[in-house]
Amino acid sequence: MKEHVGCGCFPTGRHYPGIAHLLRVRARGTVVDLDADAAWIDLPIAVLDTETTGRDPANDRIVEIGVVVGVRGEVVKRLNWLVNPEIPIPDAAREVHGISDDDVKDAPTFKQLAGEIAEALRGVVPAAYNASFDKSFVAAELARSGLVLDAMPTCMRPEIEWVDPLVWARELQKYEKGKKLGEVAARLGIALENAHRASDDAEAALKVLYAFGGDTRVPRTYGALVQEQRRLGRAQEDxxxxxRARNPRP
Structure with a gap:
């Protein structure tokens, strides 16, 4: 997981123009196996986190992956895999997550774990803190593993939106300084003792998401949550x- 902190915008209330229309149609970006009209907190949510050799999914590799599943506010499953990246782990990456070449030399490769990881992501609401980073790495690794398209979990399709607590942090804590997972968790009273270890980060992100679920600005149904997150994400990017245009790099 890598975090790219931007600014939030467009404060929202419980309702906003167009919500009725969004709820009348099949929510775009949701996992088709799940009921978009169900309360998202009642659905199984799998928060995924990766630790990697770098930032580029085309050339870097995953060295650890964690998946933590929650239902109705409780953790029901916690999975963690060390992964042999088959390339050296740079010192800069090791300094972030503490995982060395020796730690993974006897670990299975991602290709050997692909089926097991894919199974962990079936039938769940996918989520990750700064989801685009983790989803892009898992997608690249699954493609390299040779897993056939039919064997891919639905949540890995490009059109599926992963729930991202970072997007909500930028909205709900927009006036607070710092949007890294540890900073956001601390403001909510959530402990994160082993930051930058995959399953620990994933569990903290899940608890952050559940905490945000108590805010009236967060939609209750899965479909509405995804649609509002898409709107917020676009506004934040803009x-x-x-x-950036006002503050160009030298």
Whole structure:
């Protein structure tokens, strides 16, 4: 997991223009195996986190992956795999997550774990903190593993939106300084003792998501949650792009 902190924008209330229309149609971006009209907190939510050799999914590799599943606010499953990346782990990456070449030399490769990881992501609401990072790495690794399309979990399809607590942190804590997972969790009274270890980060992100679920600005149904997150994500990207235009890099 890597975090790219931008600014939030567009405060929202419990309702916003167009919500009725969104609820009348099949919610775009949801996992088709799940009921988009169900309360998302009642559905199985799998929060995934990866630790990697770098930031580029095309050339870097996963060295650890964690999946923590929650239902109705409780953790029901916690999975963690060390992964042999088959390339050296750079010092800069090791300094972040503490995983060395020796730690993974006898671990299975992602290809050997692909089926097991895919199974853990079936029939769940997919989620990750800064989801685009983790989803892109898992997608790249699954593609390299040779897993056939029919064997891929539904949540890995490009059109599926992963629930992202970071998007909600930028909205619900927009006036608070710092949007890293540990900073957001601390403000909510959630402990994160082993930051940058996959299953620990995933569990903290799940608890952050559940905590945000108590805010009246967060939609209750899975479909509405995804649609509002998409709207917020676009607004945040536009806001960051405008800020970058006003503050160009030297």
């Amino acid at each position: 806001s960051f792009a405008a800020w």
